[in-house]
Amino acid sequence: MLSTLKKIALITLVLTVMSFSSLYIESKRDVPDNSAHQWRQPQSVSVKYPLLISQHHWPFDYELVELALQEVKLDEEGALLIDADTADVLSRAVAELPVDMNENSLQRVIFLTAKGLPGSAGEQLALILKNYYRYQQASKEISGLDNVKVGEVRSEHLFQQDIALKELYMGKDVTTGLFGHKHLVRNYLFSRRKVNENSDLSRQQKKQRLTELEGQFKRKRKLFQTSPIKDS
Numbered sequence: 517m518l519s520t521l522k523k524i525a526l527i528t529l530v531l532t533v534m535s536f537s538s539l540y541i542e543s544k545r546d547v548p549d550n551s552a553h554q555w556r557q558p559q560s561v562s563v564k565y566p567l568l569i570s571q572h573h574w575p576f577d578y579e580l581v582e583l584a585l586q587e588v589k590l591d592e593e594g595a596l597l598i599d600a601d602t603a604d605v606l607s608r609a610v611a612e613l614p615v616d617m618n619e620n621s622l623q624r625v626i627f628l629t630a631k632g633l634p635g636s637a638g639e640q641l642a643l644i645l646k647n648y649y650r651y652q653q654a655s656k657e658i659s660g661l662d663n664v665k666v667g668e669v670r671s672e673h674l675f676q677q678d679i680a681l682k683e684l685y686m687g688k689d690v691t692t693g694l695f696g697h698k699h700l701v702r703n704y705l706f707s708r709r710k711v712n713e714n715s716d717l718s719r720q721q722k723k724q725r726l727t728e729l730e731g732q733f734k735r736k737r738k739l740f741q742t743s744p745i746k747d748s
Contacts, residue, residue: 606645610649622649626642629642644694648686675706712726
């Protein structure tokens with residue numbers, strides 16, 4: 517009798533183990549395998565290019581870049597607006613990319629960016645992003661460009677050097693659209709400092725000259741606020 521009970525207990529134990537094993541196998545099927553996870557490219561790209569891009573092959577997470585670029589502005593005709601807000605978007609997008617990417621990786625970013633917006637707006641944004649990335653990489657090689665302040669020795673020279681570098685990589689029109697207002701403010705401050713430090717001018721002459729500079733600044737600033745550059 518005791519032997520029979522032992523056999524029944526053993527059979528029950530085996531069945532229980534088999535049951536739990538079955539549940540474990542089923543649960544494993546429901547859990548995604550992280551090692552096989554692939555980066556999800558934008559839906560707009562997947563429609564025409566269904567082959568996924570693996571993080572193993574591309575050293576960047578484009579989803580973060582795309583998240584920043586979604587904030588670019590288009591006009592009522594779908595043209596890309598190039599203004600100070602666009603400069604801020606580009607700065608945040610480039611901050612999500614690795615430093616010193618090779619050309620293949622950069623071209624992949626540009627390809628994805630071009631597909632993110634319809635028509636010429638996507639192509640224009642992709643080109644500006646590429647040139648902005650290259651400008652930032654070049655500017656890091658020039659000491660002091662990121663910390664130009666009024667009053668520092670050689671600050672105006674470095675500021676003008678930075679403008680020239682931007683125009684070299686992005687062209688004058690795009691540079692003006694992205695940074696024109698910022699450059700206007702900086703130039704205005706430099707001009708005011710020169711007047712205030714000019715010992716050849718009387719107090720009244722300085723006051724008159726500063727008033728003229730302020731008027732010029734306000735007129736130019738109004739132009740930037742009313743006439744953003746568009747993608748042509």
